[in-house]
Amino acid sequence: MSPEAGLTWLSALGRILAANVPALCLLFSGVITGGASTLIAWPLTAIYIGSTMRLGRTHMGIGEVVASIWIYAPVEFLGLLLGAGAGLIPVVAAIRSALSPSEEAGPLRQYVAKFPLALKMFGIAWVLVLAAALLEATVLATKGFAP
Numbered sequence: 746m747s748p749e750a751g752l753t754w755l756s757a758l759g760r761i762l763a764a765n766v767p768a769l770c771l772l773f774s775g776v777i778t779g780g781a782s783t784l785i786a787w788p789l790t791a792i793y794i795g796s797t798m799r800l801g802r803t804h805m806g807i808g809e810v811v812a813s814i815w816i817y818a819p820v821e822f823l824g825l826l827l828g829a830g831a832g833l834i835p836v837v838a839a840i841r842s843a844l845s846p847s848e849e850a851g852p853l854r855q856y857v858a859k860f861p862l863a864l865k866m867f868g869i870a871w872v873l874v875l876a877a878a879l880l881e882a883t884v885l886a887t888k889g890f891a892p
Contacts, residue, residue, distance in 0.1 A: 753886065754882050754883065754886040755882075757881075757882040757885045757886050758878055758879065758882035761878040761881050761882055761885075762875070762878050765821065765825075765874050765877075765878055766871075766874065768786075768790055768793075768825065769824065769825060769828045769867075769870060769871065769874050770828075771786040771790075772786050772787060772790060772825060772828040772829040772832055773828045773829070773831055773832040773863075773867050773870070774786070774832060775829070775832030775833055775836065776831065776832045776834070776835055776860065776863050776867075779836050779839075780832065780833045780835075780836035780837075782832070783829050783832035783833050784833075786829070787829050790825060790829075794822075798810065801813075801814075813884055813888065814881075814884075816880050816884065817877040817878075817880035817881040817884065818877070820873050820876055820877040820880065821873070821874060821877035821878075821881070823873055824869075824870045824871070824872075824873030824874035824876075824877060825870070825874065826870075827866055827867075827869055827870035827873065828866075828867060828870035828871075828874070830866065831862075831863045831864075831866035831867045831870060832863070832867075834859045834862055834863040834866065835855075835856045835857070835859040835860060835863055836856065838855040838856060838858070838859040839852035839853065839855050839856040840852070841855070842854075842855035
C-alpha cells in the first residue's frame, strides 16, 4: 500500500468493496456450478490474500501489517469462508442424497432444496464482508493509505 493524497473514507470503501464483493460472489458461484467454481476460486483467493500479505510485509513490515489488519481481517476472512461454504451446500446435499440408500428425495431435489439455506448464508457472508470493508476503509483512511 502506498500513501495517496486526497484519499477519502468513501473512496477507500468503494475500492475495497470493488475487490471483495466480486471475490465473495466468485466463491459463492459454486451454488450454480455444482461447486466447481468454488473449489477453483477458494485456493486462488487464498493465494491472492497471501500475496497481498507478503507485499504488505515487504513494504511495511509484519508488525505494521498485523497492527493494521487485526480489526477487520478476521471478519473479512469469516465472510469469505461462509460465502465459499454457502457455494458448496447444494452440491454437498446432492452428493449426500446420492450416497444415502434411505434418502427419499433425489440428488437434484436435494440440490435445489438447499438453495434457500445457501442464500441465507451468502447474505450473512455479504454483511460480514461489508462490515470488514467499513472497518478497513476507516483504518486505511486514518493511516492515509490506498487499498
